[in-house]
Amino acid sequence: MLKYLFEKEENIPQGSAAVFFGVSAIAWFIIGTGLGSFNAAKLAFPDWFHGLYALQFGHMRQVHVHAVIFGWIAMAFAASMMYITPALGNTKLWSEKLGVWNCLLYNLGLCLALALLWSGVTSGREYSDHVWPIDLYIAFIMVLPWCLNVWMTIINRRTQGIYTSNWFFAACMFMTVIVFLVGNLPEFFHLTGLNEAYMTWWFAHNILGLLITPVAAAITYYIVPKITGNPLYSHRVGHLHFWSIVVFYSTPAAHHLMSSPLPEWLKSFASVEGVLILVPAIAYVCNILLTMQGKWRMFVENVEIKFTITGVLLAIPLNMQGGFQQTRAINWYIHGTGWIVAHAHLALLGFSTFAEAAAVYYGMQVLLRRKLYSLSLANFHFWTLLIGFSLYWISMTIAGLIQGAAKIYEVPYVDVVIAEHPYMIVRWLGGTMVFLGNIVWLWNMYMTARAGDEVPVGRQPAELAYGR
Amino acid sequence: MAFREYKIGCYMFGFALSFSMFVTIFLPGVDISSVSSTELALDKQLTYGHESGFAYEDPFLQGHGKPVKVVLSKDPATGASIDKTTAYVFPAGTPFPSGLTHTKILGEDVKLLSESLGKIDQASEEAGAVFLVQTNDKDVPYVENATATRGWNSDAVLKAADETIMAGAGKTMFVREGCWWCHTLLPEQTQDWQSFGRPPLLGDFNGESPTTFGSDRKAPDLLHVGARNSSKEWMTLHFFNPRLVQPHSIMPRYDYLWGEKDASGNTIDLAKWDEEYMAYTHGESIYPPEVPEYSADSEARYLIDFILNLK
Structure with missing residues (x-):
């Protein structure tokens, strides 16, 4: 990839930026889940690896979070956008060269950002842990060139309308930049007190709600019709999804602080808006599942569809939890417990990761023009991911309910720690399965590039039989 | 092509996002900012100083540039014994917390008292200062700049302290x-x-x-x-x-x-x-x-x- 940095634009093969981002995403996924597994081991067996002071839990926890969000999820999004946006506009990516530079500077910036977090240089604000110089780097060097490529590709498209996925891509990148710059105002201008606390969660909520969830959904809007050959069930339901994301999903930030002394009107408002996220959620899930009409066998036979539809099905419990767990009636019980940790992993490791993994699987085959090396390894990856995630989600949900019960009955805290111990072990095993599955994925992708069967021009990878 | 045929959509999008941010950032910001500091907030600001995360004075989070909380039982200026008093020492060059440098953080009444009785407007970061948290007879808390009101300078206070609490660096x-x-x-x-x-x-x-x-x-x-x-x-x-x-x-x-x-x-x-x-x-x-x-x-x-x- 590095050889394209100083190459003329016309000499860079189409899809280079997407491949670069895709490979980086898988690598960061392995690093991020590896750290997650390591951290989980520490929560089950705190004296394990004692003496390895460089890997203290309090320093590594945020490195795990940002490695998976900025490394895996965001880079998989970038990879997807870099090939889906031009494909839907019947054109080329605006600038492959910018894309390749973007990916290089993205990787370097992320290394620097994680190294700083690792050494304890932090703003002390969850999800916006990065210090403000890094925030500016992320916004202007990592995200803005990516936005530019997406927007310019859409502007230079050779189709009449803009397809659903591309509205989402363009709007979500815009909202991400705004959310990033506005959400970090407390650091740029040293806002303090409850304003700082509220803005921290405004950022955290909106970066999830306006970047991660809708972009993952937009990817499935491309993958499912493309691979099944069915047109999207309804363009209008897509509209409903899009507009209700913008209107409802951008407003319930305060529901993350339901038990803090924020103004009561704000909490009530956020709570009602929080239930309304069911509007985009239901519109989206129905739209995709109805698109599958008549092609459900592909859920079993086709590995990309298997990943995508599993992600979409996981969006059902995700949004049911998300819509209702933040109401006062439920939130007081589960706030701050493992339930929330489980919910966060349902969003990121469940719904979103499965959708992106499909996009990376599919994109790599299309861009490299190589059929996936091994279906068995891909299935192995799928099941380690699904079983590992399920173990994690179930164990953390149970741990959260234990914590919730202990909270009401005011049980001495150490008894909660003792009761949670078995679930901490299961969580660690689940996370480790995900990590190991990802290593297999990287190997499978490497072998696809090296030894996958060539896909003839004009054919889809899904149309070819597996060679082995 | 551009976004031409999407003009109305773009306007609607801009309106929706701006309105959302107006309701979820501007209105709560106005509401939260109108709240006065409680006595506890004054204590916390003076204990923790300007910033506990990444900051110019402490980029590697080693606890530099933070105030020291002390407990006194004698007056550092005169040596006379006094009731147990908690003082917050900002040695020369220690950045002040937002309450002392921004106009809106303390709240109207607290700020008025802190200026009229507490003389906080005479405190300077370069010279250092010693602060106390006081309340008036109506239980309104305020900050007193003991360097101006009682002639306590930071070195003398640190020397006379019965107990020094490094809670600012600790945070x-x-x-x-x-x-x-x-x-x-x-x-x-x-x-x-x-x-x-x-x-x-x-x-x-x-x-x-x-x-x-x-x-x-x-x-x-x-x-x-x-x-x-x-x-x-x-x-x-x-x-x-x-x-x-x-x-x-x-x-x-x-x-x-x-x-x-x-x-x-x-x-x-x-x-x-x-x-x-x-x-x-x-x-x-x-x-x-x-x-x-x-x-x-x-x-x-x-x-x-x-x-x-x-x-």
């Missing part, structure tokens, strides 16, 4: 070491009263940054921990190795915050300590090894001072 340790990933600083309004104490109020946070509420409670809430357990000896053992005092704890050991030397200047050998401790856990010795006493300028001291100061 930086709390942020850097990620204590708040497991310990919240936010007893919940619904059911935490009995074990973790009073939940905070609206004005309790003015000027504090970051607030480190924490979101994922894997350990007890610490907002009032100093009121539940004020034993420095217990804290020392617990931070060095939590399993010395709580066998089921899953907290990491913070023995590395002791630094190279202990209080009497002896070198601390963590590897040897761990070896002896493992022998103890395997039943090969009856007592665990002795925990070294932390030195006065160690990071462990800062952190323990911060924790014990959470009343």
